[in-house]
Amino acid sequence: MTYQVYPRSFADANGDGIGDLPGITSRLPYLRDLGVDALWISPFYKSPQKDHGYDVSDYCDIDPLFGTLADADALISRAHELGLRLIVDLVPNHTSSEHPWFQAALAATPGSPERARYLFRDGRGPNGDQPPNNWRSVFGGAAWTRVPDGQWYLHLFDSSQPDLDWRNPEVGDMFEGVLRFWLDRGVDGFRIDVAHGLLKEESLRDQVVPHGIDPSSEAKSMIQLSLTDEPMWDQPEVHDVYRRWRRVLEEYPGDRMLVAEAWTQTAVSLARYVRPDEMHQAFNFAWLLAPWSAKAFAEVITGTLEELADIKASPTWVLSNHDVLRHATRYGGGELGVTRGRAATLAMLALPGSAYVYQGEELGLEQVEVAPEDRQDPTWLRTRNTAKPEEGRDGCRVPIPWSGTEPPYGFGPGSGQPWLPQPDSWAPVTVEAETGDQGSTLELYRRALAARRQYAGPNGGETVELLDLGADVLAFRRDGLTVVLNCGDEPVTLPAGEVVLTSEPLTGRTLPANTAAWLT
Template structure:
C-alpha cells in the first residue's frame, strides 16, 4: 500500500513533508448525477489520489450553506449540506481515506458566517445595542443621517465592505454581504469555534485549513485605512495574484494581520495537541512579508501557513530564488516547515499565469518539479496534474460573487469540474449526461484522467513519476538548500545529494554533472558534451535517467540530478 509511512521519518510529524491535494468539493466528482460534486463522489475517487502519490486531501467547505460563495458562507459548522451528502457520508469518506493511508484536512471558515447563520438572524431580529449584535461588527454610519459607511474599507469582492440594515445600522463584511464578519473580541465566538474544532476532531479529521486566517481581528476602533494616491482602500494582498515581495513600505491594512489573532491560534494549538495522531492546521494567511507569514507558525500556534509568495512569483530564476531564500530563512527562525503551492481555487491556474498553451504548460511542469524538491510540504490543486488551464467561462454561467459585484471574470475559470473520461461533457464527472454546474469546454477529452493514464508523455504520468521520486529522494535530502542564480536565467537548488536546475531563459543550457533522475520535458543531446562521460545517455523521454554532460536543459524546463559522487 502506498502511504506516507513509506517515506516520512516516523520521528517527524506527517504533515511536515506531505503532499496535500486540494479537492474543490463541487468540482471533483459527482456521486449522484445532479451535476455537483459531493462527498460520496470524493470517496469513490480516493484510490485515484492514493495512486497519484499524495498523502492528504484538503476538502473545501461542505457544511450547510446557502451557497452564495459556494460553501464559504457557512450556516452550520457541524453538519453537511444535503447538496454534498450527510454526516454518514463524511464519516465514510474519513474511514475510506484512512484505510488507504490518506489524511483528511477540512476547511474551517472563522472570519465570517453566512447571513443565514442562526446568530446573524438573531442579531437582525434583536436590534441595535443587543448582545446578539455584539457577535458581529455592527456600527452606526457616518454623515448627518448615518447614511455613509462607518469607514472607507472595501470588500475583497468589490464595493464597500459595509451593508446597511433596515434599522439604520451597518455591518462589516470583508467579502460578500451574505458573509458578515464576526467580532472575535466577543467570547462567544472563540467558544463556538473551539467546539467546532472538537466536533470534527472527534470524528477523525486530521487537520484544518483556516480560511482568511489573518483576518479574524480588525483594529478595535475600525479606523479608516490610510491609502496612497495610487491605491484604493480595501483588501490589500488578499486573493491577489500580484507579486508579493518584501516591500520598502508596507501597505496600511487595519483589517488584516492584527496581533490579537495569534492568541486565537495559541488556544487552537492546545486543542489540537490534546488529540493523538499529529492533528494539524494550515493557515490561509495572505501576508505582506515572509516574516509576518512565519508568525502564524510559531511553535505554540499553527503548524503551517500557505506560502503565497511562491504562487505569486513571476516566471524568473531571480524571483524564485528570492522566494526560496526568504521563505526558508523565515521558517528557520521559528523552527517551522515551509509550504509550497502554485494553484488553488482562488487564483488563475498556473499554466495560464505562465503564458498558456504549450509554453505555459512547460513552465508549469518545471515550476512543479522545483516545488516538489524543496523541503516542507507541497499543496496541489485538483486538475493541475492533468495540465488544465483556466477556462474562459461564459458570462451567463459565471457564479463567483466577485464577478457579480465587479464584472471581472472572477474565479469560476479555475473551478470547472475536472474531466475523468470520455470525449464529451460531463467527461465522467458523474453519472449524469448533461453539463455540470459550470459547463466544461469542448475538446477536453485528451486531458481526462483516462486519456492520460499510461501515456508516459502526459502531465498526469509526469506527476505520478515526480511524486514517487519525491518519496525516495527529496524527502530524505535534508532541510538545507543552497540557492544560486547562474547567468540571470538558470536557477540551481542544491539540497543534500539532490540538485534541481530550472531554465527560465530562452536558450538551452548545459546541465551540471550528475545523473538525471527526472526532467519536466525531453532533454536533447549537447553537441558540445563529452561523449566519453561516464553513464548511459537517456532517450530524452521525460523522467528517463541520462548522463549530464551529454544533455542540454531546454528553456522552460527543470531537471533533478543526483550527486555524481
C-alpha cells in the same frame, strides 16, 4: 504532498452536475495511486452557497448538496484505510447571513448581546446614512451593509458573509466546539480560511489611502496585497486565537495540524503564524505570485527559508488553488504555459517542507474562459460584471475531466454540462486519456511524486544551496539532489550527475528552455 479537493468540481456521484462527498470517496484510490499523502477539502458545511460554501450556516452539518454526516464519516474512514490524511476547511472570519446567530442579530436591537457577536456599528453623517468607515470588500464595493433599523454590519467579503467580532468570548467558545466536533469524527487537521482577518483594529478606523488611489474603482483580488495600511488584516491579537486552537489539537492523539491561509505583507509577518505554539504551517503564496523568472524563484526560496529558520517551522509551496488563475495560464498559456508549469512543479516538489497541489493541475489544465452568463463568482456579480477574468475564480473551478470524449467527461453519471460548463476540447486531458501516456502531465506527476519520496522526502535535509548556472537558470542542491530549472529561451548544459527525472525529454546533457531536471 497535499491535494486540494474543491468538492463542487471533483466528482459527482448522484448525477446532479455538482460534486459531492460520495464522489470524493469513490476517487480516493486515484489520489492514493497518484502519490498523495493527504487531501484538503474545501468547505462542505451547510450553506446557502452564496460563495460556494465559504458562507457557512452550520459548521457541524453537511450541506445536502454534498451529502450527509454519514457520508463525511465514510469519507474520513476510507481515506484512513488508504493511508491518506484528511484536512477540512474552516471558515472563522465570517458566517453566512443565514446562520442562526446572524438571524438573531437582525431580530435584536442595537447594543444587544446578539449583535455583539458581529461588527454592527452606527453610520456616519447627520442621519447615519454613510458607512462607519471607508473599508472596501475584497469582492468589490463597500464592506458595510445597512439594516432596516439604521445600523451597519461589516463584511470584508460578500454582504451574505457578515464578519464575526472575535473580541466577543462567545465566538471563540463556539469555534472551539466546532474544532472538537470534527476532531472527534477523525479529521487530521484544518485549513484556516482568511486566517489573517479574524481580528480588526478595535477602533475600526478608516484605512489610509494614498493620494490618487481610488480603492473603490475596481475589485481587489485576494492575491493583491493592496495598500500598506491594513487595519482590517493581520492584527497582533489574532495569534491568541491560534494558541488556543493549538492547545485543543494537542489534546488529541496523532499528528493533527493547522495550516493558515494568511495573505500577509511580508515573510516576517507570515512566519508569526507558524511559531511553535500556533499553526503548524502557513501557505507560502510568494511562490505562487512569482513571475516566470529564475531570479524571482531564487528570491522566494531564500526568503522563505531564512524567515522560517529561527522558529524551525516547515515551509510550504503552492502554485495554484481555487482562488487564482491556474499556473499553466499564468505562465503563458497553451503549450508554453503547460511546459513551464511542469517544470515549475518539478522544482517545487524538490524543496523541503510540504507541497500543495490543486485538483486538475496534474492534468495540465489551464484556466477556462467561462461565458458571462455562466459565471457564479461573487467577485463577478458584485462588480456588476466588470471584473477582469483574473479577478474572477470560476475559470479555475470548472469540474475536472475523468474519462470520455465529451462533457461531463466522467465527472458524474449521465450526459450534459455540470454546474460550470467544461470545454469541448478536454478529451485529450482526461485522467483516462493521460493514464499510460508517458509524455502526459499526469504520468509526470506520478513519477515526480514517487521520486519525491525517494530523493526529496521529509527526511531529507532542510538546507538548500543555490548554484550559479547563469542568470536564467534556477539551480539548487539539497543533500545529494541537484535541481536545475531553465527559465530562459536557450538550452543549457547540465552539471555532472545522474539524471533521474525531467519535465521534458532531453537530448544528451542539454536541458531545453522551460524545462527542469533532477540529478543525483
